[in-house]
Amino acid sequence: MDAKNLKVVNKPVRKMDALGLACGEPAFTDDVEFKGLLHAKLLWSPHAHARIKKIDVSAALKVPGVKAVLTWKDLPRVPHTTAGQGYPEPSPYDTYTLDNKVRYVGDRVAAVAAETLEAAREAVSKIKVDYEVLPAVLEVFDAMKDGAPVIHDEPDSKNIPDAKRNIAAKFDFEVKNGEWFKEADHVFEHSWSIPYLQHCAIEPHVSIAHFDNFGRLVLRTSTQVPFHVRRIVAQALKIPVKKIRVVKPRIGGGFGSKQEVLEDIVAALALKTGRPVKLEYTRKETFISSRTRHPAVCRMKAGVKNDGTITDAEMEITLNTGAYGSHALTVMMCSGSHTIPMYRVKNNIKFVGRSVYTNMPVAGAYRGYGATQGFFAWECLMDMMADKIGMDPVEFRKLNYIKLGEGSPVFKAMGEGREGVEQVITSTGLFEAIQKGMDEIKWAEKRAKYAGQTGPVRRGVGVACMMQGSGIPEVDMASATIKMNEDGSFNLLVGAADLGTGSDTILAQIAAEVLGVKTEDMIVTSSDTDVTPFDVGAYASSTTFISGGAAKKAAEKVRDMILAVAAKILDEKKEDLRLEGGRAVSRKGASCSLSEVANTSLYYYDQHQIAATASHYAHTSPPPFQANFAEVEVDTATGKIRILDYVSCIDCGTAINPQLAEGQNDGAVVNGISHTLSEAMEFSANGTPLNASFRRYKILSAADTPPVRTFLVPTWEPNGPFGAKSVSEIGINGPLPAVANAVYAACGARLFDAPFTPEKVLAALKKTA
Amino acid sequence: MKKDILETKKGNFEITVTVNGELKELSVKNGEFLLDALRRHGWKGTKKGCDTGDCGSCTVILNGRAVLGCLVPAVAAHGGELTTIEGLGTVRDPHPLQEAFVEAGAVQCGFCIPGMILSSKALLDRAPRPTEAEIRKALDGNLCRCTGYVKQVEAVKNASARLAGGKRKRG
């Protein structure tokens, strides 16, 4: 199969919400007014680790306009996780809406709702807290030592594998086919590390809790996971699910940070006051008290034969999950499960994973989800091995990467938080992606040209290949409802959460393709737990593959119903009809419009609403593949790296909307480049964040961004809707290894520690001298 | 000199400002910044991404210049001429820049887009045919995490060609 005969899918149709957003329509959470709205403000912990001995809110309550002050005493104590994952979540239940212990600088202490933001701020400043400051531990390796402060010493938290050693999650796995490294001609071992990184969605976390006319709680919130928000808020506050409605308006970016359920506290304030309450994080609060990427130290050891066979591979990854174990197990497992299968390993494979509590900000889901950490190590190690055996790094990869029809023991052994599923590669365009990338970057020419450079400024090209998943197999489920209107248009109701990715548009394209209509004939409503059917939400690169599958199935059911009515109208057999150009057309050439079909069904014959709901889940998670090429210039005197060109060729199966797919990849790549060159959260010796602002953290601006070129390499994934696989996350993982490898090619310096600042480059250069 | 001085009344300044071509009398709070005042008075297209002058989501055009709404005290807009994203075009009648952003696929989450478009507008008003470097420089105060700026730069180039080509004339 291929995409040739498709009419709507694989076409760059306009993103359906784009014009409204470009015109500044009030589409986001905070763009609507609520009468009598209260403003919430939280008191954050100034200590990395402390017990709250006493908390006095009397002065705060006296501030004019203050309507409620909540502390741990006012709320039910329910251990839960803020990770917006499928139930039961594989993350430990170690979080309380408010607790009598604080575990990092920026942890919640108390919450205020007041008539004005100023009053809320003032009240927060008047809450008197008597802390018993406890010893804090900021580093993962210190946290695992005997005698380290125990961060979760409370008895009621659940699913913590080893609270005494601060281990929030662990997973070990080994395939043993003989003695380790016996066949290897060369053995390599190194560690790679990634610092605290923040998502930096431009819209901060913002939620408004209000009540409908019948007293039900409505959460209008900037989330990627509306259904998980409903479930977890119900759990944390001990209220029935039926009492909560979650509405997802347009979302100003998420990248994983909004897969986190932080809405419990604003809901609690609304319930306490009976008034609508808004909680909007400041940028600083978003940096510190929302979520981050898991900092990681990834040690890899691998053996290679002189002929290029990889004999053994061992990955030991230690993630810093911060004060709470949100996504602690799953990110850690994905750092191995999405990466190790990339290359064939002949004999032995081992994975040792730990997620460790520290008194630091809480890590969570972040685009790339562990694969960013794992691929940095794996792809740099690949480069070192190729270098040692004197093979071109591209050729070495071509020799070893996973081919069509091949599987990996890792797929079965490692899922997300549990055992995975056995699968083989059912589509791959990696070969073509590599060829395209080599052509675009002029690989052979530049490798030759840049060999033997002298002088302080050196150039080099580097490569890194990637894979990711498409949803979590046998875990992620999505559904879609389609109903037909009189004019032959359709409402498409999806639980999938478009957070700027364009999923509303591509789901409409998928349904429109089946129904033989234009994308404009689909009216999409995404994500309102009262209105749309269930979907796990926007994460794990699942929306195109899983939610797309649901949209396609629902459309097929509706198509069937349409054809049944059309068969009556045209007096033909249903089997002889098809939908095309907004009409039901028979083989003989007779046809009727969809509007006739709709009117017939609604008003004349066997009156019924043509509508259907379908759900979809998958038994496999077909990986997209990607080849990344970077050309860099290194100033060996200053240590400054300049990226001259970055080419990223991606096989995402059929791109449902090529323009949006390119945009997804461009954004992921630039986010990755920003990680590579400048981003890192910095902390003082007592765990206080030092650069919690755009000004100091510094994500790349348009002027800072090097040329980035995305090329789509079409393939057909038989298990995906119209041959599609995922596209959103994979691109973020490429820049760290691709740039590191290019820097090595340029000047011989190996970089192991992100970001690659001038100091680190100079230090690495010193080692080569 | 007295005529040059505005005095607060009950913690508010009463200012006169032309917003999107209409003369408005607005009451702004003492200590309020233009971003908050605009949003409070219903111009929700001006976004708050950081409130510290670092992200550009609150960009508005004040007296011909693209400025940061979060750093301009609201009272300083007194007597000024202000363009917000709502004044550029509407869904029914969009500005060529708005269309160009949509067509190029430059709008992902869309939160930075109003600011990005207004910065682009200010650029094209003074340099109708900018180079790519000039576009990137003009947009360097408008942060975007979704797009990598690739399609946004393309959109400004396309809009520039369209506007300079004189096919459509807009304010």
Next chain:
Amino acid sequence: MKNIKYYARPSSVKDALALLLDRKYKALALAGGTLVAKTLPDSVETYLDLKDLPLKGIKLQGGNLVIGAGATFDEIDRDRLCRGWAGGIVSAAAAKCSSQLIRNMATIGGNVARPHSFNIFPVVLLGLDARVRVQAKGGSRLLGLEELYAAAPLLRPGSNCLITEIVIPAATKKWKCEFVKLAKTDSSWESYVTLFFAAERRGKALSRARVAVGALSPRPFRAPRGGEGPAGRRGPRQGLRGRPRRRARRGLRLRGVGQPARPLRGRYLR
């Protein structure tokens, strides 16, 4: 900002100064406001907006380059006269100030008036021997940048006096200069170090080599004048190897809050 009672936007320097000196107003003057507006002290009751003052122009006067204090970074970046002066160093420096939106708002006068580690212009102006015209009680005075900063307790631009223009001496018009900003990224507001360097080559000797360094302390500093050095193969580098570097180190210790201090290496200063 919350205690502001009056908003004043005078149209003459005379009126502005009178208001500033009138104690009953407790006024503070703001131009672009990018540095101050968010952090206005609570004691200020009058927000004195300098926007309408006739201080925008950039002109040649007696051979000197005279930049009105109200000129924005963006205007200076794009100004023909500035672009032609000393190899365009003033414009180039203006372009390196954080983002376009800030460059549209911030003025050269404000940048000089409010000492801040990451200010761009003082470094360049110090290097170019620029003088600042200050309008204070009793008339106007032309002060060097170091003089202005030394007079800080008495002369506080924006509080008890106003900067009206910056005068860059005619002698610098043909200078060959470099301005370097080392920062996390090109468009960072903050920088690790900013550096102005100028020199002339006379035969085998460097003359008038001068260095001004910013970002290490709220006010920039420069190497003492003079110091003819041999113009070896390394050229300008020689001039930087000696005292300025030690000075820079000293400057490092002067720093207050900001980016974690980073060692300033000679090799940065290529």
